[in-house]
Amino acid sequence: MAETPAYRHTFVRLLGFLRPYKWSLAVSIVLAIGAQAAAVVAAFLTGDALEGAVSSDDRRTLWLVALAIAVTGLVRALFMMGRRLIAGRQALGIEYDMRNALYSKLLRLSFGFYDRHQTGQLMSRATVDLQAVRFFLGYGLIFFFQHVTTIVGVTAVMLVTNWRLAVAATAITPLIVILAYRYSSVSHPVLRDVQQKMADVATVAEENIVGVHVVKSFAQERAEAGKFARRSEEVFGRSVEANRQRATYVPLLSFLPLIAQAAVLLFGGRMVANGTLGFGEFIAFNILVVMLVMPLRMLGMWIGQMQRATASGERIFEVMDEAEEITEKPGAVELPPGEGRIRFEHLSFEYAPGRPVLEDVDLELEPGRTVALIGHTGSGKTTLASLIPRFYDATTGRVTVDGADVRDLKLTSLRRKIGIVAQDPFLFSETVFENIAFGAPGATPDDVERAARLAQAHEFIEDLPAGYDTVIGERGITLSGGQRQRLAIARALVMDPRILILDDATASVDATTEAKIRLGLREAMKDRTTIIIAHRLSTIALADELVVLDGGRIAGRGTDAELLRTNPVFREIYEHGLLEREFAERVEARA
Amino acid sequence: MRVWQPGGHLTQRRDAPEIDDWSWARTARRISTLASLTRPYKGRTMLAIVSLLLATATALAPPFLAKLAVDDGIRERDLDTLTWIVIAFVGAGVASFLTAAAQTYFTGWTGERILADLRNKLFRHLQRLSLGYFERNRAGVIISRLTNDVDALDQLVTDGVTTLVQSTLLLFGTAIILFLFDWRLALAALSVMPLMAIATALFRVRSSRAYRDVRERLGLVTATLAEDIGGIRVVQSFRREGRNQRHFEEVNAHYREANQQTVVLNGLYFPFVDFLSALATAVVIGYGGWLASQGEISVGTLLAFVLYLANFFDPVQQLSQLYNTFLAAVAALDKIMEVIDEEPEVRDNPDARDLERIHGDVRFDGVRFGYGNLPEVLHGIDLDVPAGTTVALVGHTGAGKSTIAKLLARFYDPRKGRITIDGTDLRDVKQGSLRRQLGVVPQEGFLFAGTVRDNIAFGRPDATSEQVASAARAVGAHQFILGLEDGYETNLQERGTRLSLGQRQLVAFARALLADPRVLILDEATSSVDIGTERKIEEALGKLLSDRTAFVIAHRLSTIRGADLIVVVEQGRVVEQGTHDELMTKQGLYTSLYGDWADVA
Ligand SMILES: Nc1ncnc2c1ncn2[C@@H]1O[C@H](COP(=O)(O)OP(=O)(O)OP(=O)(O)O)[C@@H](O)[C@H]1O
Ligand SMILES: Nc1ncnc2c1ncn2[C@@H]1O[C@H](COP(=O)(O)OP(=O)(O)OP(=O)(O)O)[C@@H](O)[C@H]1O
């Protein structure tokens, strides 16, 4: 943990968070030093009193001194109270500010960032790391000052009182500081390891719990328990190592100050015996040495804390400094009025450099029309659709909506006009109503119900225990697949978007329900530009025009009649659809 | 060692855990739970206890020796005695150092060992619990049992017990020594005790409430974070950032307020104890100084009193601080015991045996089922599926198809009726022996973070690369996997987000095939896969399935048409069954279900 420039830089940046609290910090430090000074005064008073007790029988002085000790105690307590209240408030304020800042950063980071980072890792920054920083900035720094001034102050007082004894008493302190520092630096990596291994345990646990149905399906409980136990044993191994270090250093650090006390007893005792030191001063020395013990022991700990906070700060800043790939330009404008004309202009896209997923896509979608996007699994349909709301930016080329490059637009004005039903919709553990009204905060119950009816969700919602007020399980776990999809469709419709994107939105829905949804969609699609990604001919039939993607390129475009002749991808779908149509015709013929 | 738990907190119920059950039975269970964990490590536990007692005893010696040094050495100007006493002083320090080191090592080791065992035990227990448990409880909460709660115990088991024993012994030891020195002065010194007792009692009541609030509200902060990060894509799509930020700031502010409470409480209490200790010192000096000047006690005794007083007030502060740790640990222990007490709803009979190699006759006899205590969703399912049959389950969404599939895999047991395979009731066989012969592709596919290979080989970790590749080939996934940057060794992100949804389904399908199942359950296994790929899978599957029983849930006619038996489910009942042609002539629900394709055009 060398003092690299990066380390120092992070440290200075952390201190920057104190700026709003600089006055309270200053007051805290003054109060802390005041409290320590009161303790030094009390030590001398005690020494005087004991000396008085031996030499004189002036009872009044004795009681006065006792009173003075009580008063200094009171003063000290008041100082401490003030310091604790002010510093505590400041620590909480810092934590609050930083957490809000981190959260708002997380909201601004783009999809690409979340593709690369694990939820657990991000969470630990907003909790564990933040706490480490709070402890240091909130308390650590003040204690550090308090302890340094105590050590310097008490040593100075001892030197002034009797420099010879002071040297004897403090001879051991450098050793204590060195050991304390050493302890914090050897234990730091081990403790960090424990932390990391613990996060691994949590990760295995998390996957096993969310994916419990898969583990059970494959009867892999034993293998997974083995995996868990291995990680758990690693935590144990590192914890025991940390414990071994603690067992060595902590008792040692408690023991060394006793040597200082012994030195005071031995040399101080001799000095008292041969009259070069007053008895009162001797007692005061004893108490002063005791006062040094805690700060000395803690010094190393604070240094360690400082390192930990800096390491945590580094992890936090890593996220804070992460480039926001998708940001509004300084002069970003509102989405111009229009009917929803979408253009992809010679657009290419890659998730990872050198691995293009879309290549030279050049496409114009007329306003108010419905386009079906078809293609094999992995051909890039979802990717292409996600470029319109600007979840990612094109690598080359551009996307325009109603004539405006999406990169020039305010994100809110763009995305508020686009309703998306994702391929695997995420629902929140809130009520059905809140889930549907998610993108339209002002939606009335009527709006929500209308959208639910269009999505064919109203009926089953009514059947839920509390209707629209039923809270659904995490990720919609207590709903059937088709029910989840219909809620997601309703959620997109209630926004009244200019552009509607349905990504395989009816894949888990049966034919009858799908037919009804189609009726609903026909109505909902009026006056909107709609992109339908689907594999079913019946769904595709909603479209005015088809676009075929193949390996990230446009492989065909036109009406079904045109594509049937030219495009094998569509032919597959068509033939399958034919089967269904024949079936339907037979049914009708018999009816 | 706090580790973040996804959503931990969510569940912390609003009416947070109050530990008011201090009944003897409950307390005894808590203690015996912990004690039973130490049983395998009796030797070390004994060593820990012995060294703890010794360490405490040696810690009491130095102030006493300081008194001797003053009285017998310095006051008597007897420098030799002084030297000897100081040597004894250092000796006591060394003894205290050694015993403390041994004590820290042994308690730490035993504590960590117990926790590791507890974690493993808890995890194994969780694995025995049925799916219903995981639906009733949030993932984050369960995870926090394994991590946060075990961690709360950590503080008690390693530091807490030591502090508790040591501080208590030190407290009483000091009191006794003070009384032995001089009972009058001891009484005077302890005259502040009533004040202290009142302050401490007040503090404990208030602070346990405050800390509970803090835990609860921190829970909410974490929960909000977890869910918002999990659903960040939706949040951004729907531009909810503003509202979410406001909501989060509110939750964050609540947390800060709760914390502010503890700051105030600590800020008042601890300085107050400090003041009391100064007051006691003043009393000792005033009264003791007078006694000393009267020659009733020695100055050394007076010094020892002053030094011992610190010994006395420090433990009080430490115990007060420990009180919250203690409450948190007991609350955590209670929650852990709750999980351990939870019995799986799906339980093997005591005389359950291993299911032999499945031939494949599956029967449902009047099966009725409902989730938890919710209304019934299956109202008497009767099915008779001869071995080797491919059964297609069709019906409206929400009809109960997936539920039937989950019952067959015995994720739940029927409320009434029974399910048999080859004539054996599923409840009479061990779950593992059943599931090892099933291949399930659930509707909610789930991939693990890890390589493609590891994911496909999940059910058969010892599979060769060749076997993995051929499973992938059978579902048409081989090609695209080779196209990934590291082929089969490509790391899939959390839940496999690095793949398109169709690709994820293919990997999950390959995973089921590789397990070489006797009964295959495909719940919309290819719903997001394009039709061309699906066709190829069907062809490849035709051979694979020839002698196996398969349950297929699908909405695509082509998939269904080829099935040997089509079962139409409507609102939890089987309303029709037969082959495609049979059902066509019936003109029932099946035809109407698909007649809606007529709308094509
Ligand atoms: N987040 C990502 N990071 C890297 N590669 C990705 C990511 N998402 C998708 N890909 C890759 O990009 C390609 C296109 O994926 P996309 O999701 O657009 O396909 P799709 O046409 O929607 O397929 P499907 O029909 O299966 O949904 C695939 O090869 C996929 O593996
Ligand atoms: N874990 C659960 N807890 C409570 N209710 C559930 C749970 N899973 C499903 N349900 C309910 O049981 C009923 C049947 O659901 P099931 O998943 O079996 O339907 P499905 O026929 O598979 O529908 P889909 O075609 O949409 O997947 C639905 O009303 C659903 O809401």
Ligand SMILES: [Mg+2]
């Ligand atoms: Mg897709």
Ligand SMILES: [Mg+2]
């Ligand atoms: Mg289903």
